[in-house]
Amino acid sequence: xxxxxxxxxxxxxxxxxxxxxxxxxxxxxxxxxxxxxxxxxxxxxxxxxxxxxxxxxxxxxxxxxxxxxxxxxxxxxxxxxxxxxxxxxxxxxxxxxxxxxxxxxxxxxxxxxxxxxxxxxxxxxxxxxxxxxxxxxxxxxxxxxxxxxxxxxxxxxxxxxxxxxxxxxxxxxxxxxxxxxxxxxxxxxxxxxxxxxxxxxxxxxxxxxxxxxxxxxxxxxxxxxxxxxxxxxxxxxxxxxxxxxxxxxxxxxxxxxxxxxxxxxxxxxxxxxxxxxxxxxxxxxxxxxxxxxxxxxxxxxxxxxxxxxxxxxxxxxxxxxxxxxxxxxxxxxxxxxxxxxxxxxxxxxxxxxxxxxxxxxxxxxxxxxxxxxxxxxxxxxxxxx
Numbered sequence: 510x511x512x513x514x515x516x517x518x519x520x521x522x523x524x525x526x527x528x529x530x531x532x533x534x535x536x537x538x539x540x541x542x543x544x545x546x547x548x549x550x551x552x553x554x555x556x557x558x559x560x561x562x563x564x565x566x567x568x569x570x571x572x573x574x575x576x577x578x579x580x581x582x583x584x585x586x587x588x589x590x591x592x593x594x595x596x597x598x599x600x601x602x603x604x605x606x607x608x609x610x611x612x613x614x615x616x617x618x619x620x621x622x623x624x625x626x627x628x629x630x631x632x633x634x635x636x637x638x639x640x641x642x643x644x645x646x647x648x649x650x651x652x653x654x655x656x657x658x659x660x661x662x663x664x665x666x667x668x669x670x671x672x673x674x675x676x677x678x679x680x681x682x683x684x685x686x687x688x689x690x691x692x693x694x695x696x697x698x699x700x701x702x703x704x705x706x707x708x709x710x711x712x713x714x715x716x717x718x719x720x721x722x723x724x725x726x727x728x729x730x731x732x733x734x735x736x737x738x739x740x741x742x743x744x745x746x747x748x749x750x751x752x753x754x755x756x757x758x759x760x761x762x763x764x765x766x767x768x769x770x771x772x773x774x775x776x777x778x779x780x781x782x783x784x785x786x787x788x789x790x791x792x793x794x795x796x797x798x799x800x801x802x803x804x805x806x807x808x809x810x811x812x813x814x815x816x817x818x819x820x821x822x823x824x825x826x827x828x829x830x831x832x833x834x835x836x837x838x839x840x841x842x843x844x845x846x847x848x849x850x851x852x853x854x855x856x857x858x859x860x861x862x863x864x865x866x867x868x869x870x871x872x873x874x875x876x877x878x879x880x881x882x883x884x885x886x887x888x889x890x891x892x893x894x
Contacts, residue, residue, distance in 0.1 A: 525617025568719030603639030670866030743874030796860025
């Protein structure tokens with residue numbers, strides 16, 4: 510069933526990103542992991558291979574303890590494991606460190622959109638790596654100067670797909686309440702949940718996650734709006750036979766993540782059908798904003814959709830320079846894409862965005878890079894079932 514979209518554009522009007530001040534080279538993290546596996550030389554060798562081949566060169570962290578000498582790292586101790594931070598301690602760190610990153614990203618997005626904080630009608634906050642109340646949404650409202658009557662929509666514990674889910678939620682809000690201006694803020698501090706490695710499967714999750722924040726403003730473009738991302742149809746789908754392939758559970762020493770090595774294969778089997786359903790018979794677009802959940806995921810999408818290296822370069826570059834930032838990452842990819850097209854004075858171009866999370870869930874959305882706003886907007890299908 511399809512429902513017609515109003516003949517008025519809904520778009521990402523501005524974007525902003527932020528990273529912590531501490532950066533760690535991938536080789537240093539690999540050495541740290543290996544140092545904790547002196548009694549498991551086979552696992553240590555495997556760790557070095559995984560860390561070298563996953564497509565990451567550098568990550569960012571809010572936790573300075575990772576920069577201390579190896580023997581002083583409490584998150585990945587070489588000896589006494591009683592020093593490992595509890596979930597309570599990690600949540601206290603999250604509460605202290607998440608807000609400044611969120612403020613930085615949101616401030617950049619508002620400035621980029623040319624919109625004052627007082628004009629925001631809704632705020633969607635996204636995170637799966639920490640929670641507290643009053644939460645990030647309340648703190649952002651106070652610090653950014655949003656109206657105390659702004660509608661708050663927290664999206665919690667949804668994993669890597671949640672950033673794109675939030676963008677689609679914001680699109681739907683503006684669709685249903687014309688004139689709305691929605692601020693989306695994603696903050697993830699993934700490195701707070703690093704755990705001592707006991708088995709091979711744990712190395713995949715440890716090999717590419719980092720910390721960061723991203724934000725965007727979604728609303729209607731005006732006659733003076735340029736270089737924006739128009740939001741088209743999209744939906745979420747749970748892929749079959751994949752419930753246990755990505756899990757995220759609360760433990761006594763942080764949150765426990767499991768990523769199955771089957772995930773790229775599952776995407777290779779099921780994603781092509783879903784993307785053709787999304788495109789509804791239209792030709793494949795030029796732009797591809799792929800959530801870089803790991804090198805294997807980007808490889809799988811590129812192979813199954815027969816994409817060029819040029820089409821996946823944005824995802825691979827974000828993975829290389831910052832790692833997987835969970836829900837935050839898709840906006841890093843979209844922002845890098847938009848900034849390059851703006852710098853090159855590119856013509857308006859269609860694209861597809863996708864992100865993946867527990868379920869196994871695929872979040873899919875059509876979009877277009879638009880050079881300059883036109884009041885005559887092509888009618889698009891808004892809901893796909």
